[in-house]
Amino acid sequence: MKTKINIIGSGFSSLAAACYLAQDGHEVTIFEKNSTIGGRARQLKRDGFTFDIGPTWYWMPDIFERFFADFDRKPSDFYTLEKLSPAYRVYFGQNDAIDIADNLPAIENAFDRIEKGSGAKLKKFIDKAKRNYEIAITDLVYRPGLSPLELITTDTIMNIGQFAGTVSGDVRKLFKDKRLIQTVEFPVLFLGAKPSNTPSFYNFMNYADFGLGTWYPEHGMYSVVSAMGNLAESLGVRIITDANVSEIKVEDGRATGIVANGKYYPSPIVLSGADYHHTETLLAENLRSYSEKYWEKKTFAPSALLFYVGFDRKLDNIEHHTLFFDADFDEHAKAIYDTPAWPEKPLFYASFPSVTDKQAAPHGKEAGIFLIPLAPGIEDTPTLRNRYFEVIVNRFETVTGQSIRNNVIFSESFCVNDFVSEYNSYKGNAYGLANTLFQTAFLRPKIKSRKVKNLFFTGQLTVPGPGVPPALISGKLAAALIKKQLKP
Template sequence: MSKNIYIIGSGFSSLSASCYLAKAGYHVTVLEKNDTLGGRARQFKKDGFTFDIGPSWYWMPDVFERFFNDFGKKSSDFYILDKLNPGYEVYFGKDSSVKISSKLEEIYQLFENEEKGSSKHLKAFLNSAKSNYDTAIKDLVYRPGISPLELVTTKTVARVSQFFSTISKQVRKNIKSQKLIKILEFPVLFLGAKPSDTPAFYNFMNYADFGLGTWHPRGGMYNVVKGMVSLAESLDVVFKTNANVDKIETDASNAIIGLTVNGEKIKTSLVLSGADYHHTETLLDKNVKQYSEKYWSKKTFAPSSLLFYIGFDKKIKNVSHHTLFFDTDFNLHAEEIYDHPKWPTDPLFYANFTSITDKTSAPDGKEAGFFLIPLAPGIEDTEALREKYFHKILDRFEKLTNQEVKKHVLFSKSFCVKDFKKEYNSYKGNAYGMANTLLQTAFLRPNLKSSKVKNLYFTGQLTVPGPGVPPALISGKIVSELIIKNQK
């Protein structure tokens, strides 16, 4: 069998797969359509400011360590991690915010101060969450999603009821405070669906939050990309940027025979795509696509986002490195993303100020601000709408944090639905992939291996195991194992 493989895209899942395949003896070439590596995890630099364009949360440090350990390395061989304290801050209204400590005992006390008796329920909830984390992250998510039997273990059978209840029901069973409910429901937003549609089993995200904490790689998330690229290059992976794949070529027997890249044909019989799954299938002849447009249109996708990267000429007060603004109606915003897609009436939003922790991301006395509004994928995206929401959230930000910031803006760059489509060929401009709902879990997600094209494989946030950076690293590992097994 061929030991040459081309990987489309250079996001986290592709970088992960490139390392595993190279270690196994494959000659790996990674094709990236943009001029920098990292897929959605890129950087924007301007006037001494540095922003992570994509992922900004470093959770589940054990998954990153497991990846590097597989190559006899540690994350610290490539970048330095700082544990954030507070992990993040949540605003519920003017002069009403809470900081989530990096210490569990302080979190228990925070809950108890807000609602008497709630710390007891939180401890029980987190015990369940840790048990689920150990089951999911150390075992289940490393399975390829080929068969429903992969989910049937003694541990999952004991938890079967959790797959038919939801995070929302589980949280509300014993906790009454709306503030605490929002804090507990927040982590599952990384999975791309409403808490009311997310199986209770996924409470392991709460353990990732409170139990393992929030970290920051010095220099930003892009240093993780650099570390993975460095590891891949040490394994002789070849990277080519500005390499846009126009077509995946197949023969009469539906086997891959090559790629058309920037208009030129390249011979190959083995391809792994870490690019958007839907987009990848548009590169194939119609008769060998696995999934129809109707299939994709019926799936629940994680939100898109309106992002602003803002350079401020002063330090910003009353905020933390990660700050969430939950001062408006959570349910209404969720409905306007998932149920009745439209621009949100009064959106929740998130702000990130890495320069509070990492002095390299802004000049002295200045602040780098990253603002994010979750949006329904596929909605209208115009400069006028971006401008409207820029003022909408900064006006709220000023009132909530008791300071003027708009007149201190040096520059602002936006990124939204159109950009996700243009830069990443993202289906409907989604930002995070396909949501992890009950009917979109494991074997119910798009397959890692094409059922129509011989030697075509997929990895990333639209396939197994799901959205997020840690799952992307895992996706790269399990698809590599599948390729190696099938090529023997």
């Protein structure tokens, strides 16, 4: 039976859910508060430069393939992928860096050059990570988080010890050199938590990195957004932009529609891909599944200070993805998770899409995206942003051995306050809830509201967690629960 379904937000999870629901024959409308689709994965264009505002890493290509295959399509029907070689560079100081190649044998050799015998240890570690990836991706992450029994399988029982240990503990048993430890721990940061708080099982992220590689969709991650938007519309989804949802209507404990831009849009099913906490503020307090105390106690993934910078020349000694780990990781992590504050000496990440994509910047120029992970909810002022831009520039110049200050054409920033105003993000978080042991699977906020019938959620604050591939999965899970609800 055809049912009218209103979806709040147009991020990856909302677009995915919309596609599945429309495929099932439902009348689906997406309401997006901003002027373009994509949620946090929007695009900035200025003076001939193009930047992805949000996600810049394309990992786990199999998840994207699986999504499009559900509609008898392929990613290549919409965009061209290029495997980056090297995948990325990690700087530990001046003249001290490691390039992560696009294949595991070359990465093993790079490790051996730093610490003799570490290549063989890395191979064993990645073999285990691959097994965990197969368990997670083929099975666990496609479960809706309704019950702890979802986690009980033959494979998880056989690997139960990996939920007791931590990634950090495992890595430190294998490697002594601090540079290798930081490099192996890096992928876990995509889960939004410290490696010391992340169960060993999540080392599957290392296989996603070293095993599957880092890819680039031509013209950036917004190509994926456009592809999903086109797919959704081809399936009959209606997308309304500049539509700010101010209320979810409820009658007799059941969602009946939404109010957007002051107009009521009835629908027997409401799905929100917007920030979970914000979505519940669109309900009366007694209809919210989770209290303010609940959210206060949760461990959130970081927020971020981002800069989008146009340079008047090509830069030296950089790769498409470049990490600056020339600072104390543990001290920065404390400033994010333990005693929230602006870090004294932050690690940071830089993306230069124009290294790969000629259309990202005018000829002879460079587009740079810089990111400092921050604690959510901290003070955000223009003065602080300017101060940390100077920190980044100084460190970049020292580590890469070049002057760039006078080559900056423009710089635009995005930080905590913007995550709140643009995305209604709780405390301005950038990545959602961290995937710690006690915030995994059935322990995350539920896809289905516990207090309002026919109200559902999708995205990084629910199952399975932060990241673009998990967002695609979250949309599929939400759509499946809605489909189940609508069965006669």
